[in-house]
Amino acid sequence: MVTALLKHVFPRRVLETNLRITYTFGLGGLALTTLILLFGSGLLLLFYYAPSPERAHSSIQFLEINVWGGGYLRSLHRLASHVLLVLIVLHALRVILTGAFKRPQKLNWIVGWLLLFLAVFTAYTGYLLPADQLAYWATQTGMELLRTLPLGDALRSLLVPDGVGGPLSLLRFYALHVVMLPAAMFALSMLHFFIIRRQRGLMPYGEEGGYVNSTPHLFRPVIRGFVICTVALLLAAAFIPAPLDVPADPAHAPNPAKSAWFLLWIQELVSYSSSAIYLALALAALFVALPWLPVPEVTRASWFPRDHRPVAFLVIVMCGFVLALTLVGLFLRGPDWRFVSPF
């Protein structure tokens, strides 16, 4: 029954050439696998987490110390959330660099962007939940960043009505993190796959070729990817433990106070000037608007299509820029946000 239902989300028949691993690298499917792992591990974490400022940190400590597999589960959840962000970005890059972002994929492009936004937002709200120093200050710097935007103050009062350490704010982040955002992500990712089905599969890749049945030609690699991704994450989580800092202390900021790595590039950017936040917004807007830019349409997907060279160049430069800012923020910033040597 469930298998039959799931099968309806995918196309019934697929182009044989589209199944080549070098076309999609299965990035979208791997992202879905990671999302499912996040749902599973998150559901189990619900049994122990207490969403109040007094008890949040101690409930995580209890999970780490007294619960068999508790620490492992938290590591898995954290690792999977980071991997999901990376996979979504790589998947978006694949779509852009194979020329598949133009018509008729525009609607799915928007859904994809919503999914990336939701993934970042979910990761951000999850960052606060352990209520340790790391969590508190990363959230604090993010919220102050929000204030620089138009309507930022209003949004801030909506998200953290009693300040970042307050009980209402923690409860709000919790509600968003465990119900609203995952539900939206699940619905949108199903829609994301369903739109592909409605469009009779992905944009055709490579030379002309015939269709094959999804069972087993699509589902076999999908299930294989699912298993490999799951096993890899389960193994990696054993070696990459999730950190737990001392309880949040609003009086003493760690020095330097860094936001979550996926937002660090913005923090690095605004450390030059607060108006640089508009540069970040412009970059994001440019990415979203990509299908509407005057770029010729391609009818068949291929890596780096000739007509799309300027787009590919632009996107790679922008990604390099964001990556460079992230690395500077991660490794080259020390106390008082001064430059330090990473060695």
Place this chain on the structure above:
Amino acid sequence: MAKPARSRRTALEALILSLLGGFGLWRFLTPRGRRSSREEIKVRTTDVPADGALVLPRKRCAVVKSGDSIMALDLICPHLGCTVNATPQGFACPCHGSRFKSDGQVVTGPATRGMTRLAVEERDGILSISREEG
């Protein structure tokens, strides 16, 4: 596109409903009276070292004395609201690297204005510092 009048009506209905819903949700999510708008901090004048500063991290303020003049500085960074740290030279922000002199003036950005001065009143050897919260 076959029935423009009808689709316009549907769009209008959707617009009105989402505006009403959005307004209700907004009101629901912004509760009243969660914190007081004015905060008063009291310290003894003798606690402030001569030509030095008394830092109250929990209250996010510092009382600075140079010669006879006393002033209170808000430790909330005027750039993006992190809490600045006291250093031997003045104050430094751990989030974006702004630096300030001990009287609150900007030494290096990204902050574009100095630290906020809080109102101080001295009476019978007690300093009252007040902060209006936004």
